Amino acid sequence: MSLLKRNGRVGKLSRFGTGLQVMVTIVLAVALVLIVNWLAGRPGIRQRFDLTSADRNTLATATKGTLDRIEEPVLIEVLQRIERGPRQQIEFEVMQRTRMLLQLIQDEAGGKVEVKDVDTTDVVAWSLRQKEMRLPGFENGLLVSRGKQRTFLRIDGGLAQVQAGRRTEQGFIPPAIIAFTAEEAIVEAILDVTRGDELLAVFTQGHGEPNIEELDADAPEGIGLVAGALEKDGFVLQGWSQVEDGALPEGCDLLVVLAPDTQWPEAQFTQVLDFVERGGRMIIVPATDPSGLRRSDVPDLMKRFGLEVSEGRLATRLVDPRTGVPIEGRPECERIVASPTELSSHVMVRPIRDAGRVLGFEQAHPIRILEQPPEGLIQALVNVPGNRYWLDVPSGPEQLCNRIYEPGIDGQEQRYSIAATVQRPPMQDVEQASGLDDIREIRIVALGSAHSFTNAAMRTESLIPAAFNWVSDREHRITIPPKDPDLRMLPRDDPEAIVAVTNFAQLYLPGLAALLGLAVWFLRSRGSRRRPVAAEPQSTP
Amino acid sequence: MIEVSELTRRYGTLTAVDDLSFTVERGEVVGFLGPNGAGKTTTMRILSGYLPATRAKRLMVAGHDVLRDSMGVRRSIGYLPESVPLYPELRVDEMMRFQGKLHRMDRAELKGRIDTVLDRVGVLDRKKQLVGTLSRGLKQRVGLAVALLPNPDVLILDEPTSGLDPIQRGEVRRLISELSAEHTVLLSSHILAEIESMAPRVVIIHEGAKVADGDQASILTALGGGQGGHVAVEIASPLEASKISELMASLPGVSGVETGERLGIHQSFRVMGEGDLREDIGALAMTQSWALRELSWNRPTLEELFTRLVSGTLGTEHVAAAREAGAAPTAPAAAPAPAQSSGLSIEPVGQGGGSAKPLPLGTPGTAQPKTIYSLNPFDRGASRDLSKPVSVDAPAPVDLSPNSDGPEEDQEQRP
Amino acid sequence: MNGTLVVFQRELSGLFRAPFTWIVLLIVLVLNGLIFNGFLIGTGGNISDALDASMTGPLFWIWIVFLPALLAMRLVAEESRSGTLEYLLTAPVSDFAVVLGKFAAATAFLAILWTSSLLYAGATAVIGGNPDWPAVLGTWMGTIFVSALFVAIGMLASTFTATPLLAAFLSMVACIAWLAVPLLAGQVFSYLIPLIAKTEEARNAWATTVRDIASNMDAFGHFQRSFRLGLLDTAELVFFVTWTALFLFLTARSLEARRWRG
Incomplete structure (x- = not known):
């Protein structure tokens, strides 16, 4: 303000000088504004207050926790293009809400989550992306990635629950958003791609288990493929034998007991039991051979957690279609194919069931649930009906399964379960044993068939990666309640109501303004027009 | 203050x-x-x-x-x-x-x-x-x-x-x-x-x-107001105009005589000199038995001085010449900035001598037209306010001859 | 402060004494009412949607481009032309107080306009609806912040000329330009970037930088991301307050510069 005046006094600055000074002032002021804005955007300084009653703009605690724990940057790409059609409005709204959420997530994560828009006009790049993600066509959604790991979140069933538009007698009901589930979906996707934090999976060794050091990835019977898949998922595999290595390795996240066929030393059994009872995680698979199973500690171990493994193996009732003679004694008898209806809704098998695919097993021991624990849950994953399968039980202690149907030994059960999960609180209230520290609970996957680990099984549909992920609590670690769209409607039962409101907005309020305006005009003009003015002063010279 | x-x-x-x-x-x-x-x-x-x-x-x-x-x-x-x-x-x-x-x-x-x-x-x-x-x-x-x-x-x-x-x-x-x-x-x-x-x-x-x-x-x-007066004389005489002016110039106190127009038998003169010369001229006319039609002393007013001042023609000759010729005063060469010919106008009003039309002054270098300032390059000059009052000055008795026929018509007349 | 208040009072009362203002008020109320009713009926009585449409819909942004220009024209250019600005600037109040008072009056006028949506919300509440009051108030506040920013922009633009219509036009162009900043930046730089950057990575880096800067200037985006959602975000608040202050500062400087240049 006084700057220019001073110049005026000094009088030495030319117009150019003054102009320069003004420019400098302006530049400084703009710079100041930019700096203040930048500062205000820093995570520590920025504060948000959610004014909505439904807390639409607030992240769940679980989300914040997850974001806190991310160690490596995650990239979220937004794929959004206006798709004409009845869903245009809805998709737009979902994407808007999602963007808002991403903004919150981005700010909360403090640089660990990067959000960027994919240039949807770049057709070439997009079609490559599409191929990579195995998408049928363009779809609005999010691509969450970290390095090579990526997950695509679509709108339906991912970012929101959408009720499809439908025709009724009243006419077309447009599609509607039932709930926004984007927060959970995004956080789970982030968890999915960030599970690079390595988990130590300890395989017991030396008692008939496959040697973890010498894995075969080629032969159908080898388990090299499983090991490879697990390593990609971030598991570190390590062998352990109490006799050679002493105590269970420090930081063991989960224990794999894969088909031992001889008895462990007493100390090993105690350690394993202790590990699991304190809230440890275990995958347990019985040996294929009944005598080996009998010798091992697997039945005993399973019993401790409410499961019973049968020595016999399941066989399919096969009939020669030409002769009508039951087929027996052949390897294909022990091939079991579980149809989608025979899979439970457990998260491990649900994707397979929902996709309508089948799950194959060979040489599987049925696993029976003895009793449900007082707290927690034991669930059967695959239930095959008794009318299609029979139990091939060895007749004597030294006998093997001979694949010959022996009516006397057949179990009476209606259904056979091939796999089961145990999920319950720790039995011993002691220090956390597992590295998975959020929820202290016992998780066991008991799988009837060691064959599932083989390369042959891995080349088709396999439960194993899902089992590892579930048991190590990597799937669906969080549950975030979906946000409802927070509909606020006028009372429908009162048609007068809408009329009153519309009249108010359309007639009364503008009318009031018009009246006020007229009143002001009238009042303003009255004083000077009507008031008699005394003698014209001009008239006197 | x-x-x-x-x-x-x-x-x-x-x-x-x-x-x-x-x-x-x-x-x-x-x-x-x-x-x-x-x-x-x-x-x-x-x-x-x-x-x-x-x-x-x-x-x-x-x-x-x-x-x-x-x-x-x-x-x-x-x-x-x-x-x-x-x-x-x-x-x-x-x-x-x-x-x-x-x-x-x-x-x-x-x-x-x-x-x-x-x-x-x-x-x-x-x-x-x-x-x-x-x-x-x-x-x-x-x-x-x-x-x-x-x-x-x-x-x-x-x-x-x-x-x-x-x-x-x-x-x-x-x-x-x-x-x-x-x-x-x-x-x-x-x-x-x-x-x-x-x-x-x-x-x-x-x-x-x-x-x-x-x-x-x-x-x-x-401003030399004492010098500025003159006596306007109109005489009918058989003598030559130059003779008359010679006679008048010989009077004591007269510094100069200008011969004006001849209107019928009457000839007008302008007599410059110190103080009021009417009595002397009257006496002269009487002795020469001239028929005197007008004899008036025009003292310079501040207005006149002012006008001359701003038109750069403080010298009496110029003004007189201009008057006699009925034309606009010519621009003096002494004007500082000839680049700007602004066509500035003055409105001489009041008793000093108003004119229905402003006196066009071909004075270059006078200030620009007044504007309400503006940064807009298109707006310069145009922002002269239209809402401003229009001059309602009534035409006053004319003392200084109007020069409305001058070649430089007022270009910058106040709205 | 006293000067600001006095100028503010006079400008606001002056606005409401002019027929112009009431005509604007009437038009805005009628059109906003139409939008509100349209959405209320169209969505089968969805109060949130109807309020959102009337407070933050496209119409709001059209007003935001037009009204500050008109107000700024009245408050700056017309006064400059009629000379009352000279009166104010030689009165014993500082230039900034005058600018601030005028700015506050224009903003207050717009705030009064946007209050109509609060009245709609009140009307729905009276007949048994249940508007999300905190969010609605937050959005309303946001509309005022947006108005303030654009009034400041409009005032700055209208100080560049004393011709009212030209001033209004300049203000409008400035407001539109400010809204179109992100778009313009993208357009302009899509031509410029290949000239600067040779490699693909460099181009991408440039594009990202430009987008970041542009999105930082994007008043529309800032509003959509915070106030419109019922989210009070200090960073967005700072954005609106600081840019408004900057434009007011520049307006005061510009008035001063006009004197300087004469």
Whole structure:
């Protein structure tokens, strides 16, 4: 303000000088504004207050926790293009809400989550992306990635629950958003791609288990493929034998007991039991051979957690279609194919069931649930009906399964379960044993068939990666309640109501303004027009 | 009360006020006289704190430094710009109240003060009228009332009588004369008649520079007013015109005789010399038995001097020649900046000699047309306010011959 | 402060004494009412949607471009032309107080306009609806912040000329330009970037930088991301307040520069 005046006094600055000074002032002021804005955007300084009653703009605690724990940057790409059609409005709204959420997530994560828009006009790049993600066509959604790991979140069933538009007698009901589930979906996707934090999976060794050091990835019977898949998922595999290595390795996240066929030393059994009872995680698979199973500690171990493994193996009732003679004694008898209806809704098998695919097993021991624990849950994953399968039980202690149907030994059960999960609180209230520290609970996957680990099984549909992920609590670690769209409607039962409101907005309020305006005009003009003015002063010279 | 020392103000390359210095003592009424664009308004705007000065040694108004203590100046002056800025949508008393609030006047004090001031300027009965519906003269009074409201030490009035009819002008003039008892007044006008009747002291500026300062008599003397008179003579005589002029020139005190037109048997002359020469010429005519039709002494007025001053033709010969020829005075070569031919016009009005049309003065280098400043390159000049009053000056008796037929018709006539 | 208040009072009362203002008020109320009713009926009585449409819909942004221009024209250019600005600037109040007072009056006028949506919300509440009051108030506040920013922009633009219509036009162009900043930046730089950057990575880096800067200037985006959602975000608040302050500062400077240049 006084700057220019001073110049005026000094009088030495030319117009150019003054102009320069003004420019400098302006530049400084703009710079100041930019700096203040930048500062205000820093995570520590920025504060948000959610004014909505439904807390639409607030992240769940679980989300914040997850974001806190991310160690490596995650990239979220937004794929959004206006798709004409009845869903245009809805998709737009979902994407808007999602963007808002991403903004919150981005700010909360403090640089660990990067959000960027994919240039949807770049057709070439997009079609490559599409191929990579195995998408049928363009779809609005999010691509969450970290390095090579990526997950695509679509709108339906991912970012929101959408009720499809439908025709009724009243006419077309447009599609509607039932709930926004984007927060959970995004956080789970982030968890999915960030599970690079390595988990130590300890395989017991030396008692008939496959040697973890010498894995075969080629032969159908080898388990090299499983090991490879697990390593990609971030598991570190390590062998352990109490006799050679002493105590269970420090930081063991989960224990794999894969088909031992001889008895462990007493100390090993105690350690394993202790590990699991304190809230440890275990995958347990019985040996294929009944005598080996009998010798091992697997039945005993399973019993401790409410499961019973049968020595016999399941066989399919096969009939020669030409002769009508039951087929027996052949390897294909022990091939079991579980149809989608025979899979439970457990998260491990649900994707397979929902996709309508089948799950194959060979040489599987049925696993029976003895009793449900007082707290927690034991669930059967695959239930095959008794009318299609029979139990091939060895007749004597030294006998093997001979694949010959022996009516006397057949179990009476209606259904056979091939796999089961145990999920319950720790039995011993002691220090956390597992590295998975959020929820202290016992998780066991008991799988009837060691064959599932083989390369042959891995080349088709396999439960194993899902089992590892579930048991190590990597799937669906969080549950975030979906946000409802927070509909606020006028009372429908009162048609007068809408009329009153519309009249108010359309007639009364503008009318009031018009009246006020007229009143002001009238009042303003009255004083000077009507008031008699005394003698014209001009008239006197 | 007002002290201006070496004030310069430039608009770009154009110097509006050039090294101007003058002082105004307490209780003085000083008229600021100059043609349009002479720098009067610029000087007043600088004094009121509206415009910054380009350079000034000292600028004091009512004891405050204009450059340093602009707020102090603003509080102690009443400034009435030429355009008489009033809010048309307000009533007169509301306008006054607004002014009072701006000057942080006490609420209770304000109430009485408004009535006093309105009464003083004679618009008390218009208190409730909307400003926008007031006539030009009333507006001027209200503007004056607004300026007077905070009872300022110094009143700066820019062209307080412009746009008024002669009657209104007389009233405003009287009002200002009354005000001089309590306030120091600096007023401007390009109409000499106003200044002569209102301000005992006159500062004449031209092209931004001061050309004369003092009371009217001293200005007259200083500008050689004593030399400027002439006796107009019309004689019917059988003698040759040159013979007559020779005879008249031989009279004591006569410095020169110009021969004018011959109208029928009458021949007009103009006799220049010291003092009143009528008696001498009358006596001569009697002795020569000339038929004397006219014998009148034309003393130079301030107006005339002023006109000559601003037209750069202070020499009597030029004016006389121009008169006789009935043509516009030619531009003197002495004019400083020939690049700008502004076609500046003056309106000589009042008793000194008005003309229905402004006298076109081909004076180059005079100041630019006054504009309301603007940064817009397209807007320059165009922003001359259309809402400003149109001059309603009535044609006054002509003393100085009209020169409307001159080749340079007024291009920059005030709207 | 006193000066600001006095100027503010006069400008606001001056606005409401002019027929112009009431005509604007009437038009805005009628059109906003139409939008509100249209959405209320169209969505079968969804209060949130109807309020959102009337407070933050496209119409709001059209007003935001037009009204500040008109107000700024009245408050700056017209006064400059009629000379009342000279009166104000020689009154014993600082230039900034005058600018601030005028700015506050224009903003207050717009705030009064946007209050109509609060009245709609009130009307729905009276007949048994349940508007999400905190969010609605937050959005309303946001509309005022947006108005303030654009009034400041409009005032700055209208100080560049004393011709009212030209001033209004300049203000409008300035407001539109400010809204179109992100778009313009993208357009302009899509031509410029290949000239600067040779490699693909460099181009991408440039594009990202430009997008970041543009999105930082994007008043529309800032509003959509915070106030419109019922989210009070200090960073967005700072954005609106600081830019408004900057434009006011520049307006005061510009007025001063006009004197300087004469």
